[in-house]
Structure formats: C-alpha cells, structure tokens
Amino acid sequence: MYTETLIAVNIGLPVVSALASLVLSDRRARAGVVYLTAAVLVVSSLLLYNVGGLELNLGGGFEIAVVALDFALLLYFMYQGFMYRSWQVLALSLAQLIPVAYFEFIVEGAHVEKILVVDNLSILLTLIINIVGSLVVIYALSYMEEHEHHLHLERSRQGRFFFYMLLLLGAMNGLVYSNSLYWLYFFWEVTTLCCYELIRHDGTEEAQGNALLALWMGLIGGVAFVAAMFVGYNAVHSIALTEMMAAPLSQGLLLVFALAALAAFTKSAQFPFHSWLLGAMVAPTPVSALLHSSTMVNAGVYMLLRIAPVVQGTTLTYIVAFMGAVTFTVTSVLAIRQRVSKRILAFSTIGNLGLITLCIGLNTGLSYGAAVTLLAFHSVAKGLLFMGAGVVENKIGSRDIDDWEGLLGRLPLTTAVMIAGMVSMFLPPFGMLLGKWVAVDAVASTPLLYGLPLVFLVVLGSGATTFYYAKWIGYLTVLPNGAKMSAERLETPYRVALYTLLGVNVLISVGAALVLSNIVNPITAASYTPQMSTPMGGVDLGFTSFPVLPLWAAGAAVLLIGSWLAKMKGGAITTPYLSGENVADKEVTFMTTGDSEVAANMSGTYLASSIDEEWLDRLAVYLGTAIIVALFIAEVV
Amino acid sequence: MDYTATLISAMLALATPIIGGLLMGVDRKLTARMQERVGPPLAQPFYDALKLWGKAPMISSGLQPVLAFGYLGFALVAAGLVTFRQDLLLVLFVTGIADICLTVAAFNAKSPYSYLGGRREFLAMLSYEPVMLLAYIAIFLVTGSFTIRGIYEYGAPLLLVLPTAVAAMMIVLVIEMKKSPFDVSGSGHAHQELVRGVFTEFSGYTMALIELGHWTKLATTLMIISLFWAPNPLVGAGISLTMFFAALLVDNLYPRLTWQRMLRTTWTVGFALILVNVAALAAGGVI
Numbered sequence: 001m002y003t004e005t006l007i008a009v010n011i012g013l014p015v016v017s018a019l020a021s022l023v024l025s026d027r028r029a030r031a032g033v034v035y036l037t038a039a040v041l042v043v044s045s046l047l048l049y050n051v052g053g054l055e056l057n058l059g060g061g062f063e064i065a066v067v068a069l070d071f072a073l074l075l076y077f078m079y080q081g082f083m084y085r086s087w088q089v090l091a092l093s094l095a096q097l098i099p100v101a102y103f104e105f106i107v108e109g110a111h112v113e114k115i116l117v118v119d120n121l122s123i124l125l126t127l128i129i130n131i132v133g134s135l136v137v138i139y140a141l142s143y144m145e146e147h148e149h150h151l152h153l154e155r156s157r158q159g160r161f162f163f164y165m166l167l168l169l170g171a172m173n174g175l176v177y178s179n180s181l182y183w184l185y186f187f188w189e190v191t192t193l194c195c196y197e198l199i200r201h202d203g204t205e206e207a208q209g210n211a212l213l214a215l216w217m218g219l220i221g222g223v224a225f226v227a228a229m230f231v232g233y234n235a236v237h238s239i240a241l242t243e244m245m246a247a248p249l250s251q252g253l254l255l256v257f258a259l260a261a262l263a264a265f266t267k268s269a270q271f272p273f274h275s276w277l278l279g280a281m282v283a284p285t286p287v288s289a290l291l292h293s294s295t296m297v298n299a300g301v302y303m304l305l306r307i308a309p310v311v312q313g314t315t316l317t318y319i320v321a322f323m324g325a326v327t328f329t330v331t332s333v334l335a336i337r338q339r340v341s342k343r344i345l346a347f348s349t350i351g352n353l354g355l356i357t358l359c360i361g362l363n364t365g366l367s368y369g370a371a372v373t374l375l376a377f378h379s380v381a382k383g384l385l386f387m388g389a390g391v392v393e394n395k396i397g398s399r400d401i402d403d404w405e406g407l408l409g410r411l412p413l414t415t416a417v418m419i420a421g422m423v424s425m426f427l428p429p430f431g432m433l434l435g436k437w438v439a440v441d442a443v444a445s446t447p448l449l450y451g452l453p454l455v456f457l458v459v460l461g462s463g464a465t466t467f468y469y470a471k472w473i474g475y476l477t478v479l480p481n482g483a484k485m486s487a488e489r490l491e492t493p494y495r496v497a498l499y500t501l502l503g504v505n506v507l508i509s510v511g512a513a514l515v516l517s518n519i520v521n522p523i524t525a526a527s528y529t530p531q532m533s534t535p536m537g538g539v540d541l542g543f544t545s546f547p548v549l550p551l552w553a554a555g556a557a558v559l560l561i562g563s564w565l566a567k568m569k570g571g572a573i574t575t576p577y578l579s580g581e582n583v584a585d586k587e588v589t590f591m592t593t594g595d596s597e598v599a600a601n602m603s604g605t606y607l608a609s610s611i612d613e614e615w616l617d618r619l620a621v622y623l624g625t626a627i628i629v630a631l632f633i634a635e636v637v
Numbered sequence: 638m639d640y641t642a643t644l645i646s647a648m649l650a651l652a653t654p655i656i657g658g659l660l661m662g663v664d665r666k667l668t669a670r671m672q673e674r675v676g677p678p679l680a681q682p683f684y685d686a687l688k689l690w691g692k693a694p695m696i697s698s699g700l701q702p703v704l705a706f707g708y709l710g711f712a713l714v715a716a717g718l719v720t721f722r723q724d725l726l727l728v729l730f731v732t733g734i735a736d737i738c739l740t741v742a743a744f745n746a747k748s749p750y751s752y753l754g755g756r757r758e759f760l761a762m763l764s765y766e767p768v769m770l771l772a773y774i775a776i777f778l779v780t781g782s783f784t785i786r787g788i789y790e791y792g793a794p795l796l797l798v799l800p801t802a803v804a805a806m807m808i809v810l811v812i813e814m815k816k817s818p819f820d821v822s823g824s825g826h827a828h829q830e831l832v833r834g835v836f837t838e839f840s841g842y843t844m845a846l847i848e849l850g851h852w853t854k855l856a857t858t859l860m861i862i863s864l865f866w867a868p869n870p871l872v873g874a875g876i877s878l879t880m881f882f883a884a885l886l887v888d889n890l891y892p893r894l895t896w897q898r899m900l901r902t903t904w905t906v907g908f909a910l911i912l913v914n915v916a917a918l919a920a921g922g923v924i
C-alpha cells in the first residue's frame with residue numbers, strides 16, 4: 001500500500017494543489033500551498049526512489065473517469081480551434097475524437113490489466129519532475145509578483161497560472177507511470193493542454209498565436225498516439241506497453257514505435273517541430289523553466305528511452321539517431337546567432353535533447369547510459385539557467401544579452417548563479433560534460449559507416465556549444481572600470497529556488513559516480529549491460545576513464561590558489577588602455593586624435609555575416625520532415 | 638602505476654612551463670636569425686617573466702588575477718592529464734577551461750582592444766578545438782582508446798596510419814602558438830589594430846602568469862603531437878620539434894589572415910585532412 005500511496009501523492013497532490021491555488025485568492029495562502037506541495041513532492045519522490053517500482057491495476061472507476069476527461073479535453077481543444085479559427089487544431093482534435101470514440105466503444109480495446117507500471121526510469125523522471133519542477137513553481141511565486149507588477153494588472157491572474165503549473169507536474173508524473181497506451185495518451189494530452197494555457201497566459205496576440213502553434217504541434221503527437229493504439233491493438237490485442245515490448249518485433253509493432261517516436265519528436269521539439277518551443281518563450285519565464293527542464297520536453301525523450309530497447313538494430317533507431325545529430329548540430333550553430341537570452345537557452349535545450357535523442361538512437365549500453373546521464377544533468381542545469389534569466393529579465397527589463405554587458409557588477413548573485421549554470425553545461429568536471437564525454441565515446445564506438453557522419457555532426461555541435469556559452473560568460477563579466485559590485489536584493493522564493501538548485505547541481509556533479517551507479521546504471525541494466533563502472537568516485541568505461549573527484553580537487557585548488565595569489569599580490573585597479581588619452585573621471589571614454597570625446601562601446605559576437613539563420617531554419621524544417629518521412633517509409637519497406 | 642612512475646609524471650607536468658619557456662627562447666632566437674638579427678639569449682623569456690613578476694601590480698578588476706592564475710592552473714592540470722597518460726578528450730576539455738579563463742579575463746576589462754582580442758580568441762577556439770576533437774576520435778578509431786595509455790599500448794607509430802591527421806594538427810599548432818597567418822587574437826605585430834589583443838590589459842604579475850600558462854599549453858600540445866610516434870619518445874619529440882620549427886617558418890613567411898579565413902581553413906582543410914585519412918583507413922580495412 002505504501003508505494004501505491006506515493007504514486008497517488010505524486011499524481012494526485014499536484015492536481016489537488018492546483019485546484020486549491022485556483023480557488024484561493026489570498027497570495028500568502030497560495031504561497032503556503034505551493035511550499036507545502038513542493039516539500040511533500042520532493043519527499044515522496046525520494047521515498048519512491050527508496051522503495052523502487054511496482055505494477056498497479058486500478059479499478060474501473062478510474063478508467064471511466066479518464067475516458068470522460070479525455071473526451072472533455074478533446075472537445076475543449078476543438079472549441080479553442082473554433083474560437084481562434086485554427087483549422088489545424090480543429091482538424092487534429094477531430095482526427096483524435098472520432099477514432100478514440102470508435103476504439104473505446106466499438107472495438108472496446110482500451111482495457112488493460114496493468115494500467116500503471118513504475119520502474120527505475122519512471123522514478124528518475126519523477127525525481128526530476130518533483131525536485132526541479134517544484135523549485136520552479138516556488139520560484140514562480142516571486143516571479144509572477146514582479147511580472148504582474150510590471151503589467152499593471154487590475155486583478156491577479158496568478159490563480160490560473162499556478163493551476164496549470166501544478167497540474168503539469170501531476171500530468172507528467174501520470175505520464176511516466178502509465179503502462180496503458182490510452183492513459184499515456186491522456187496524460188500526454190493534459191501536458192499539451194497545460195502547455196497551451198501557460199504559453200497564452202499573458203493573453204497578448206503573440207502569446208495566443210504561439211500557444212496555438214504549440215497546441216497543434218502537440219496534437220500531432222496525440223494523433224500519432226491514437227494511430228499507435230489501433231496498430232498496436234491489431235498486432236498484440238492489447239494496448240499495454242509491456243505487452244507490446246514483450247511481443248516479438250513485427251511490422252505492426254515497428255509502426256507503433258515509429259509513431260511513438262514521431263510523438264516524441266513533437267514534445268522534445270526535434271526538427272521540424274522546434275518552432276513551438278522557440279515560440280513558447282513569450283510566456284512568463286517560469287513556464288519556460290518548467291517546460292525546458294523538468295517537464296514537457298522530457299516527455300519526448302522519456303518516450304524514446306522507453307521504446308529504444310525493443311528496436312535495437314532496426315533502421316528505425318538509426319533514423320532516430322540521425323534526427324538527434326542533425327538537431328544538435330544545427331541548433332548549436334543557430335544559438336551563436338541569437339541575442340535574446342531565452343532564445344539562446346531554447347536552442348540549447350533543443351540541441352541537448354537532440355544529443356540525447358542521438359544517444360538513444362545509437363541504442364547500445366554505453367549510449368543509453370549517456371542519454372540518461374545527459375537527461376538528468378541537463379534538467380537541473382537548464383532549470384537554473386532559465387530561472388536566472390527570468391530574474392535578470394525582471395530586474396533590468398531586457399532579454400537582449402547586449403544589455404546584459406557587465407551584469408556581474410550589477411546583479412552579482414543572480415549572475416554568479418547563471419555563470420555557474422552555463423559552466424555546468426559545457427565544462428568539466430560538471431555532470432553535463434561527463435554525459436557529453438560518454439556520448440562522444442558512444443558515438444565514436446559505433447560502426448564507421450553510419451558512425452562517421454554522426455561523429456562529425458557531434459564534433460561541430462560541441463564546438464559551437466562551447467562558443468556560444470563561453471562568449472556569453474565573457475560578456476557578463478565585463479566590469480566597467482571602478483565599478484563596485486553590490487549584491488542585489490533577491491526575494492525569498494527566488495533564493496530558495498536558485499540556491500537549492502545550484503546546490504543540487506554541484507552536489508550531483510561532485511557525486512556523479514553515485515548518480516551513475518545508483519540511478520543511471522539500474523535504468524540501463526533493465527535492457528542493456530551497463531558500461532559505466534564507478535571506481536573511486538570516478539567513471540570508468542573500460543577503454544577510458546573520467547576521474548571526477550581528482551578533477552574537482554584540481555579545480556578547487558586552482559581557484560583557491562588563484563584567489564590567494566590575487567589577495568597577496570593585489571594591485572591598483574587601473575583604467576583600460578584605449579589608444580588615446582583617457583578622459584578623467586569618466587568610465588571608458590577617451591580623446592581621439594581629432595580631439596573629440598568618444599565612449600568605448602562594445603557589442604556581442606553573433607557571427608551574423610557567417611550564419612544565415614533563415615536558411616538554416618528552412619534547412620531544419622526540410623531535413624526534419626525528410627527524416628520523418630524516411631522513418632515511416634523504412635517501416636513500410 | 639608505481640611510485641617512481643608517479644613521481645616522474647608529476648615532475649614532467651611541473652616541468653612543462655620550463656620546457657615551453659625554453660622553446661619560446663628558441664622561437665625568439667630563430668625568428669631573429671631568419672630576420673637577420675642576433676636575437677636575445679635563450680633564457681630571455683624567463684628574464685622577462687621574472688621582471689614582470691616584480692613590477693608594481695596593476696589590475697583591471699579583482700577577478701582578473703584569479704582568472705590569470707586559472708589560465709596557468711588549468712593548463713598545468715591539462716599537462717598533468719597528459720603526463721599521467723589520461724584521456725585525450727579530458728585534456729581537450731580542461732585546456733578549454735584554461736582558454737576560457739584567459740578570454741573571460743580579457744573581457745573583464747572594459748577595453749575595446751582586449752575585448753576584440755577576447756572575441757577572436759573565442760573564434761580561435763571555435764576553429765581549432767573541433768579539429769583536435771576529430772583528430773582524437775581518429776586516434777580512438779585506430780587504437781580503440783581515448784587514453785594516452787592506450788596509444789602506448791597500441792605500440793605501432795600512429796604517424797604511419799594517420800599522416801594527414803598529423804597535418805591537421807599542424808594547423809592547430811599554428812593557431813595555438815598564435816603565429817601568422819592565424820595570430821588574429823593577440824599578435825605581437827598588430828599594434829595598430831589590436832594593440833596586444835587578448836593580452837592588452839594584463840601587466841606585471843598577471844602578464845607573467847599568462848606567459849607561463851602559454852608556455853605550458855605549448856609544451857602540452859607538443860607532447861600530444863609527439864604521441865604520434867609513441868614507441869620511441871625521441872622520434873616523437875623529433876616530430877613535434879619539426880612541427881614547431883615549421884610553425885616558426887610559416888610565421889615568418891605568411892602575413893596574418895582574417896578570422897574568417899582562419900575559421901574557414903580549419904573547418905574545411907582541417908576537417909577534410911582527418912576525414913580523408915579515416916575514410917582511407919576504413920576503405921583499406923585497417924579500422
């Protein structure tokens with residue numbers, strides 16, 4: 001009963017709290033609900049990790065409720081499509097409503113014995129959803145106050161906002177526990193709903209438009225699921241994932257998995273579905289933080305991780321790998337070109353998910369381990385980055401990173417957190433880099449014929465990733481001469497969320513070996529032989545090793561000695577050399593040879609003349625579409 | 638690894654700045670001879686560094702000295718990874734941290750020259766790091782390991798199977814040494830447009846730290862290149878010294894190119910040299 005209670009808490013509590021925050025109009029009461037929910041969710045996810053998985057049959061009452069809610073949801077989508085004249089939404093909802101009704105009432109195939117199955121993979125996802133997700137919701141308490149203050153709203157709309165934020169957490173937990181394809185599909189649609197409502201939260205025309213884009217792209221995934229239900233039921237007379245995975249691989253089942261991969265691409269914003277995630281940034285930043293780190297996009301890669309073991313050695317999995325590689329490289333190059341903070345982060349998310357997709361597609365014990373590692377570390381680091389970006393945006397009123405020059409002097413605390421987040425995305429000894437290192441090992445270990453193009457794409461993408469993060473860090477640390485750093489005031493929810501997640505980020509990176517041996521390897525071991533052993537707090541792959549703890553020690557030593565030296569030798573802070581006579585008591589102006597006073601001005605590096613964004617974007621859409629077409633042709637032939 | 642071997646590796650790692658410094662002395666002497674000058678004594682770089690260390694300290698911000706030491710410190714960590722025969726990818730990543738310390742320190746001062754140099758240093762990293770990564774992957778494909786230990790265990794000289802990949806490393810070396818035609822980020826000869834580029838705002842002891850870091854990186858890269866003839870360290874050292882002299886010769890023969898040309902060269906010629914090599918090996922059934 002104990003485990004069942006935890007499952008019920010993980011799905012049910014967010015829903016109850018969501019309703020509570022919708023009803024409560026008092027700000028403090030709502031904050032109380034959020035804090036309490038977060039605390040309980042964190043504890044229950046840790047307890048669930050402790051007890052391990054289970055299989056669960058639920059009574060008929062639950063099944064009826066899910067069917068009823070599902071139809072209500074589809075009708076609501078149709079209503080939205082009709083209201084906002086979106087034929088895509090209308091058509092795609094209708095394409096689900098009729099087949100689902102047929103499947104439910106005529107075929108009567110929706111019943112499954114084991115509705116929920118919780119295994120190690122689900123538990124990792126729950127840990128991410130409950131820990132990172134909860135912190136983002138806490139963070140939103142401060143953010144939405146400031147946000148609504150900037151908007152000068154007459155009536156607060158926060159009740160609605162927190163309703164969908166919390167509901168999304170519950171739906172995500174339901175999604176990762178579902179074994180019935182129908183339930184999985186239902187929770188999938190609920191996340192689509194939350195995403196739609198959160199993106200259009202501010203009610204502007206742009207927000208509504210981008211929300212509709214996210215909705216119809218999400219609905220493509222829904223249609224794919226409905227089709228998968230029919231095909232899967234046809235093949236094995238059940239829509240339980242466990243049954244489909246246990247049955248010998250047939251043409252029909254391959255089609256099911258191809259459809260699931262298509263749905264996964266829509267959620268994880270792989271090409272050509274990347275535009276919805278970019279558009280989603282019009283929403284308040286906590287939404288982006290939630291979508292990019294712990295929910296939404298993870299649903300896609302979760303789906304791929306789920307089906308990968310059974311499609312080993314098929315064409316399908318190579319196509320998935322190729323999709324991931326192309327997405328990783330092209331988005332990493334596009335990220336160089338961006339000046340809007342959230343857009344850079346969005347491209348970084350899509351790119352990293354591409355890398356994860358690539359690893360899943362390679363489908364070996366090593367690459368699977370790399371994918372799970374990347375998923376875990378990415379969600380923490382990306383949550384940190386988006387939350388930091390949101391604070392900056394609220395405090396200085398700009399998302400343009402050209403306006404972020406020298407932010408370290410103006411908002412030292414937030415900027416330090418952001419720099420830590422960026423560093424943990426691409427430098428050793430942090431976990432993301434560890435994951436990338438394993439990924440490179442995995443890609444390089446694949447047979448050369450298709451391995452070489454993938455290797456090449458990964459090399460290009462990694463180079464670009466280093467470049468766009470490094471230049472961003474450089475730009476943040478420009479300190480005008482004589483500028484005094486003074487710590488900004490951060491509201492309590494901000495501090496709770498940012499510092500806790502930063503702590504988690506460092507802890508899991510220092511203890512990466514523990515994360516790998518206790519979380520990643522058990523997940524891999526379900527279907528593969530894990531390749532990562534963890535002797536002496538490091539990671540060993542047999543043919544090479546990553547000494548995590550010595551690297552941390554070396555890094556800490558370098559920083560300590562450096563700080564000591566800086567203290568010892570110190571030095572007077574002087575004006576920079578400007579190749580002219582510096583104008584006294586002004587920060588950085590100088591006299592030119594023509595005797596005029598000129599302020600030294602710098603602007604960011606975006607390689608605008610070298611990177612044609614429109615062209616690359618079009619290429620992405622065409623390539624993505626071609627890959628998906630190839631995905632299905634490969635199943636038919 | 639036994640006690641003596643550990644000691645030797647540690648000593649070797651700590652000696653990299655000295656080796657690099659001597660090579661810089663050789664560089665100055667040889668370059669002077671090519672230009673029909675006498676040139677300074679061999680130990681001149683060390684005299685310079687000592688003098689810098691004793692100068693009155695001036696910094697652009699409190700962060701700058703920490704980052705300057707970070708450049709040297711992480712370069713030493715990378716050198717240690719090489720002498721302890723660790724993973725080449727890690728060497729690359731840790732060297733990346735060192736480079737980022739340098740560039741961020743350059744950005745740290747609000748100076749257009751150091752900013753321009755810093756930006757070009759990033760571009761230099763974007764140019765050569767992927768080529769190095771690809772070269773290491775080529776080594777992995779041949780030896781089955783990313784570790785330097787693995788290269789030693791492989792036994793046969795890598796140069797014979799990866800000749801054009803070694804040629805790609807030549808381009809990398811020129812960029813790393815900040816030599817013409819790719820000395821875009823901090824050339825010693827571009828005062829008019831760059832002043833001293835990425836190094837502009839360092840002086841006194843911070844400049845000394847940066848110099849030491851640069852020497853360490855040079856020696857580390859040359860050590861890695863010498864791995865292409867791992868069975869006999871003397872031949873390996875001969876190869877890396879030959880490439881070092883070639884870089885000096887190129888420096889004196891060619892004018893500086895733009896960063897666009899640098900990026901284009903590495904991303905086309907550099908990649909092609911390695912990919913062709915790998916393709917040929919695959920076609921020949923070697924890997």
